[in-house]
Amino acid sequence: MASEELIKRLNETIENIPDFPIDGIQFKDISTIFLDHQLYKDVIEDFVQFSKGKIDAVCGIESRGYLFGIAIASALEVPFILIRKAGKLPPPVISESYDLEYGSAVIETRHGQIKKGQRILIHDDLLATGGTTEAAAKLVEKQGANVSQFSFLIGLKALRGEEKLKKFDAEIYRILEY
Numbered sequence: 001m002a003s004e005e006l007i008k009r010l011n012e013t014i015e016n017i018p019d020f021p022i023d024g025i026q027f028k029d030i031s032t033i034f035l036d037h038q039l040y041k042d043v044i045e046d047f048v049q050f051s052k053g054k055i056d057a058v059c060g061i062e063s064r065g066y067l068f069g070i071a072i073a074s075a076l077e078v079p080f081i082l083i084r085k086a087g088k089l090p091p092p093v094i095s096e097s098y099d100l101e102y103g104s105a106v107i108e109t110r111h112g113q114i115k116k117g118q119r120i121l122i123h124d125d126l127l128a129t130g131g132t133t134e135a136a137a138k139l140v141e142k143q144g145a146n147v148s149q150f151s152f153l154i155g156l157k158a159l160r161g162e163e164k165l166k167k168f169d170a171e172i173y174r175i176l177e178y
Contacts, residue, residue, distance in 0.1 A: 002046050002175045009039055010153075010176055028154055028178070030064075030125060043175065044071045047123070047151055050173045051076060055148050056118040059083050059109070061136050064125035068153065072123060081113045083122075083136050094142055098135035107135050109143075116144035127152040127174060130161025137168050154178065 015029040033040055057079045060069030073080035086106035093108040120140045124133060137147045147170045155174035162172055
């Protein structure tokens with residue numbers, strides 16, 4: 001869906017930082033996108049075109065899922081719902097735990113903000129292994145809503161995160177794939 005020009009501009013803008021945060025990792029610094037208001041607007045418009053008329057609300061995953069998710073929701077004139085790490089939202093909350101490489105984690109959303117039957121877009125900046133996004137989808141389903149779409153600025157193909165999301169029978173979109 002993204003134009004070749006948008007992909008080219010993003011690839012020229014996003015900085016590749018070798019060996020950060022640990023040796024062997026090629027960190028993609030997306031903060032440079034926010035220095036170019038037109039590029040940011042074009043990214044939002046691309047996401048909006050993917051979701052227009054297909055969703056009732058956007059759920060953004062803490063914290064970088066908020067960077068684009070709030071603007072997507074605003075442009076689509078639908079609610080934006082926070083998905084946060086455990087203990088960051090006031091009660092009552094709905095929780096979902098998931099496994100990490102070493103241990104586990106919990107994400108939460110406020111009870112009652114996701115409505116039964118809503119078509120939900122789950123947005124985050126990056127799809128890596130898919131664990132957090134899978135947990136977010138389970139959190140949405142616990143509340144009787146439907147995960148209709150997933151969107152990401154970047155997908156890391158080698159980490160196969162998309163495999164964990166296929167069971168939700170939702171559209172999966174990423175502008176860039178590495």
